[in-house]
Amino acid sequence: MWFFVLKRAASTLPVMLVVALVVFLMLRFTPGDPAVIIAGDQATSEQIARIRATLGLDLPLHEQFFTWMGQLLRGDLGVSIFTNLPVTTLIGQRLEPTLVLTATTILFSVLVAVPLGVLAAWKAGGWIDRFVMVFSVVGFSFPVFVLGYLLIYKFSLDLKWLPTQGYRSPFVDFQGFLRTITLPTITLGAIYIALVTRITRASVLEVLGEDYIRTARAKGQNERKVLFRHALKNAAVPIATVIGIGIALLIGGAVVTETVFNIPGLGRLVVDAILRRDYPVIQGLILVFSFTYILINMLIDIAYTVLDPRIRY
């Protein structure tokens, strides 16, 4: 088992290298020179050249790449052109809200979606099933920002139950955290609940037709255990896959949700960095997001082997 984890972790290294290379080249080949943008409209060509030299942009491409890789290996993502703060610091400051929002969203969605999907599969064709299906289609088709504003309108402006925006750290003010995180979580979770419910339903429905379900019933097992002990565990691999893909989707969704609810997370940082053409920050963020994605993929692969003893790499 541990050998597998090590092997799997080692196999992500080449992927990460390729990602770093692509990010590097993408920005280098994008039209526009960061030095020109930094120097501003009135700059002379000497000023621009000086800035280019400070940023190391006058060096040959491969030297730039190796310098940058050297920095990366030391955990240095460079310095923001706009704020002059190290990118690692910027990301570090914004990491908590995004991580917390992602975690609450996943937790909330899985807790709602999996039982809902199992129930729908169990009563396939019945009214619960139809209701769940309609609900998940609606969840799919609502854009995140529309749902966000609708929820704010109802629960914050109309009923005045919850604040319209902001973020409190759960480590500082737990009640405030709950009040601020609820609407973003629901907003971000809607599409996710829809996705996970559908896949849970489909996957459990398929498993319920299997012979070992009949065996479990023949033993005298009750329906709840048949569903959750026998069916769900067998249906878990596709569900875990979708949850993993969903985490990647969440990152995209977080950008919009954090903007709507004014949460100072990575999503907001992305938007700000892009608006300001802050290349080191964009570069750093893309890397962080890619690495997260690779990491999640690895965790899912490891989860497969726990969920299904037949899967061995």
Added chain:
Amino acid sequence: MNTTSAASPVLSVENLTVRLPAGGDRANAVTGLSLTVSPGEIVCVVGESGSGKSVTAHSVMGLLPKGQLTASEGRILLQGEDVLAASPARLRDLRGTRMAMIFQEPMTALNPVLTVGDQIDEVLRIHTPMDAAARRERVLGIMGAVRLPDPERMIDAYPHQLSGGQRQRIMIAQALVLDPALLIADEPTTALDVTTQAQILKLIAEMQARQNTGVLFITHDFGVVAEIADRVVVMQHGRVVEQGDRETVLRAPREAYTKMLIASVPGITPPERKPILGAVALETKNLSKTYGGGGVFSGKTRIVKAAVDVDLTVRRGETLGVVGESGSGKSTVARCIARLIEPSGGEIRIRGVDVAKMPERELRKHRRHVQIVFQDPYRSLNPRRTVGQSIMEGPMNFGTSKADALARARDLMGLVGLQPDSLDRYPHQFSGGQRQRICIARALAMEPEVLIADEAVSALDVSVQAQVLKLLDDVRRRFDLAVLFITHDLRVAAQICDRIMVMQNGSVVEEGATRAVFAAPKHPYTKALFEAAPGRDFGSQLTGDAAPDLG
């Protein structure tokens, strides 16, 4: 096995009727069925597919699919208690404690993500207040009783780590751990190899004798009936055709249907056959196939030798049987010859040309000479294409005009005993036997010289099997085909093969004229295979009879 009659029955089914959903091909799955099982008695319910035997078994367990099948009339008394009237909770209490069931497919009947020990233990957790240590003791005990090797180690194994026979033993352990009064076995040995089948049948008989368990044994196989039954119930179209003790039903059946079924069972003694001296159509030399041993990254070092130095020849007009259990490499050989998989070494000569290593481009024109009929007629025809399209596709790929291909397809449909007009129908509109006929027509459309039948009759009911065997024999004669007949069934091999070749672990262990090998098997494995064949005495009753004429 003892025939008790004095004791009150464990199971008494009275006038059971199970309704089918509206729009089926008949109103009831089971009509007016009555039978009893006494303690210590094995009652075999035998019938072909669709006869209602499994529905009967599932009705007793209360496991009929909800909303589709409902027992509308009659009573099912388990030790006097009507299970049809029992509440769902009461029914759950009875399952596992007073009645238990084992199923056909040990591969799929066990939950793949739970350990086998856990699955046996589950029965104890549901029905007893025993603590963990006592339960473990009991699980180990029953695993020992069903003769599983090293229960201490196996208790933590997952189903996929066990062989088919071991899994079926786990199923039996799970069913019998609480000593139920009634055991229902639904085709429990059908998916197993013949030697494993013999062991499992012996085990069931042994286990039921231990606690005087009543057994309702569902099967389609008269060999198994002859081996294990005390009494026999013959079913057709949801009704009981005939019931009585084993000797009476098997030796002196009253009803025409029973007689037909029994006559369809191929005898295990091969008829006299003249040696075939036609030209050699297919020849292999040192044919080998090795799996595994992949690259450095796969980390797999396990090498499986699926076929090792297989030499065979098949002459035109001859049927060579390849006999063996699962994993013996017989299908691998067939697939290599058809070049569906790449052989690792050796020669495959078809009409004298070695195709073993031929690149795909050149191979194409040779492909038509070798055609295959597969085991499962439900999956080997494309459900989205009409049977006509399926039959005509091959010849048209080789340049036959559509009109010619259609004419040939119509001829072939007639030849295999189907309506030429039904070419524009889809596979699901045909029965299993009809589909297998279509598969044969599809193969013949290519005008092959070598026809490979890979377990081509194994999925069919006996009466249909006899017809398809006869058809295969007909087309062999008519087209002077070299037939490579892959089978695990010795009875079938006895009836159709001129020569047979016995395979074990990828190697040929014995080869010779069918009659000679059956009369005096030399290799220990061949002997073991023959000894394991169920109901050999019963089968021998058929010797001397010509193959049943049912076509």
